[in-house]
Amino acid sequence: MSGWSDSSGTTLDDYTGVYAQRVAGMTASEIRALFAVANRPEVVSLAGGAPYTSALPLDAIGEMLRDLIVNQGAQALQYGIGQGLPELREQICEVMADSGIDAAMGASPDDVVVTIGGQQALDLVARLFLDPGDVVLAEGPTYVGALGAFQAAQARVVHVAMDDDGLIPAALEEAIKATAAAGRRAKFLYTIPTYQNPAGVTLSEERREQVLDICERAGLLVIEDDPYGKLSFGGQAPRPLRARRRDGVFYLSTFSKTIAAGLRVGWILAPHAVRDKLVIATEAQILCPPHFSQYAVSTYLATMPWREQIKTFAQLYSERRDAMLESLADLMPAGMTWTKPDGGLFVWATLPEGMDAKAMMPRAIAARVAYVPGTGFYADGTGQQHIRLNFSFPPAERIREGVRRLAGVIEQEMAMRAVFGSGSGLGTAPSAGTSWPGADNPGLA
C-alpha cells in the first residue's frame, strides 16, 4: 500500500489491505439491518428486544438523579476504577444472593467485574479465552450478540440442540465428542439457561445438574448468561448454574432488563483466579465503566423499591406474553408451532415445513409487521424456518394486531406454495437439518 485514498470522494475502501485478520469475520447482524425498516411507526415490530422503560417510575428516578448529582456529583462524574464501584459490587452480590448465588457459594464483591451491559461481559470472556479457531459450544439458536463477540475473536461456534426443556444433555456430549474428534479445542459452553434468548425455553432442574456434570467431566468452562432470570411469570425460575457450582462457572448478568437498558450496567462474577486478568482486559478496553451509570444504579438499588419494580415488569410482560400466545393460537395456520415461555421477552416460532423466514421478510414488512428471522441466531446458516417474536415492548393490542398481520402473511405464503410449489422462488431455501430442535450439527463442517 502506498499513499492514502484520494480526496475526490471515491467510496473505494482503501483500507482493505490494512485491516487485521479478525475483521474478515465481522459482519453486520441481520437484526441491525432490519431495525431501520422495522422502526417505521406503521410497522408493528415484534422484532425488538427492548424492555418497556415507560413502566419505570421516571419522576422518582429524575429526583433521585438530581439529588445524586447535587450531593455527590464530584465523585459520580469522576473517573472510577476498572473493576467497578465497590459499593455497587456489594449490591450486585445482594442481587445475586436472591437467586442463590451467595457468600456460601463463594460469591464476593472482590470477584465481580462491572461491565458495559452483558455484551462487554461476553466480549471480555471471548478476549480472555478464545484464540482464532477455538470452538465455543452454544445453544442453537443463541443470543446474536454472543455470536458477534465470539466471531470477533475468530472462534467457531458449534450449536447444541434444545427442546422445550432447554439444552439437550445428550446433544452436548455429542458436540464435545465431535469437536475433539475434529481435532479442535472447545474452550467453553456458552448458555442462557433461563428464559433463553431467542428460544424462550428454560433448562430444567434435572438437566442443570447433568449439564454441569458433563462440562466438569470434559474440563469445559461454563459461561452462564442470565439477563432474564428475574423476569418470572408466576413460578420461580430454577436456580442458576452458578448457584449450584462455584468452580468453572462464570456468571454474567445485567441491569438492562431489571432496571434500565440505557444505563448499560452489567457484570461478571468470575472465578477468583481469573478476576485480575478480567480487570486488566477491561481496562485495556474501556479504562473504567461510567461512574455516572454506576452511581445511578447503586443509588436506585439503595433507595428505590427495585424488587417491586421487577415484579411490575414481569406482570406487564406476562400479560403481553398471554396476548401473544392467545393470538398465535387463535390466528396461526396449522403446521406452525411456538414455544411457551415462563418468563423473559421472547417467543420462538417455527414456520410450516419448507418455509423460509428471511425470504418472507419483505412481504411481512409490506404487511406492516416485523420479526427477526431465525438465521440471525445461528452461526452456521441454519434457522431458516424460525422467527423470534418479542412481547416485552409492544402493548397487548399491538401484539394482537401484529400476530394477525403475520398470520395473513404466512397463510398467503402457504397458498402460493400450494399453487406454485416449493420451486417457485418464493423463498424456500434448501433445508439442512434446520428443524428445531435440530439434532444435526453442521458447525464443524
Next chain:
Amino acid sequence: MSGWSDSSGTTLDDYTGVYAQRVAGMTASEIRALFAVANRPEVVSLAGGAPYTSALPLDAIGEMLRDLIVNQGAQALQYGIGQGLPELREQICEVMADSGIDAAMGASPDDVVVTIGGQQALDLVARLFLDPGDVVLAEGPTYVGALGAFQAAQARVVHVAMDDDGLIPAALEEAIKATAAAGRRAKFLYTIPTYQNPAGVTLSEERREQVLDICERAGLLVIEDDPYGKLSFGGQAPRPLRARRRDGVFYLSTFSKTIAAGLRVGWILAPHAVRDKLVIATEAQILCPPHFSQYAVSTYLATMPWREQIKTFAQLYSERRDAMLESLADLMPAGMTWTKPDGGLFVWATLPEGMDAKAMMPRAIAARVAYVPGTGFYADGTGQQHIRLNFSFPPAERIREGVRRLAGVIEQEMAMRAVFGSGSGLGTAPSAGTSWPGADNPGLA
C-alpha cells in the same frame, strides 16, 4: 486439562491452560498498582490524571438531569444504536468544527462513532487494524492506556522520540525505515499532538505538516488522539492533524476533560470507508454506548454554557500549572529538568542523571508524595529517569507542598548517591538510551 479447580479454596490458577494467547501480553499498568497507596489522604498525589469535577456547576447539572429523565426518561433509559445517538453525533461535529475539523474537511455525523471514552476508541482501532506482531509507532513516552490497548492486540509499540516541539520528524522517518528493515509492518502512527500525555509538549505547526507528509508517503495511517486540545492556557493550540488532512487520519477525542470523565463519552471520527467496520466492532464489544450518558452529554451541550465551562477548567489548570512550575523552579535541585506545558494536565520531569524514578517511589510515598514513574509510559522498559506530575486535580497549595516533599526526596537520594555511589542499590537501573528525548529506539530489539 481435566476437571475444574477444587473447592478447597486453593488460589492456584487452574485457568492457565485455557487462556487465549493474547492474555500473556496483558499486564497490570504500574499506574494502577500505585493508586492504592497514592490515594491515602495524607499523601499528596501528583500521580493522578483526573479533571477537577468539583468545578462543574453541579446544581445546574442535577436539575438538567431531573428534567431529562422526567421528560425523556423512556428514551434516555432505553437501548440505543451501536454508532451512538444521532443528535449527539451532530453536536460532536459542532465541537470538532471549533477546532477546524468541519464539513469542509469532510467531518460528518455519519462518520462519527460514539465510544466509552477515548479508551474504547483506541481499543476499536487496535481491534480493526492490529494483528499479532504488527508494529505501532507512538511517541515515547505515550499514554499508558494506549499501550494497554495495543498490547492486548499483541502488537509491538516502537517509540519515536520527542523534544519540546513534540514528535521529531527525523526520528519518525528513522523508525519507519527501521521497522521496514526489520521485516515488520507498521500499521499506524499513534500520536497525541497537543498537550501530550504524559510529556505536556505540543507538536509545532511546521512539524504537523511534516509528520503528515511523512506518514502519507509511507502509507501509514495516523491515529490522532486529542483529549486535551481544548484545554489551552492563554494561546490557541495548533489545529489538529485532522483539520489539515481528511484522508488517512482517524480523530479520537472525549468529553472526559471538557465535561466529565465519569460519563465515559468519547468518539472516533473515522474515514467513511472504515465507519461500518467500526460500528460492527463496537457492537460486538458493548452493543451500544449508554443512552443515559449520551442524552446527558447531548442535553448539556444543548442547554448549558459548555464553552465557558471549558474556559473555567483551563483557567483553573493554568493557575495550578503555574504553581507547579514555580515551585519546581524554586525547590528542585540542579540537574532536574521539566517540560512547560501550554495546556492539558501534566508536567514531565527528568531526574538528575542516573536516578531511577521507580526505585525511588517507596521513599516518595514514605515522604507522603506520589508521582507516576516514567517506565509506565514506555513499552520497552525505558523511562527510568522520568516522572509524570499532574496539576489538574490537586489545589495549588497541595501542589506546592507535594513538590516540596518531592524535592526533599530527590535531594536525599542525590546525597545518598554521593556518599554510597551509584552501586549502592538505591535504585539505579542500567541506563539504555533512556534520556528524554532519547534517540535510541530499543523497540525493535
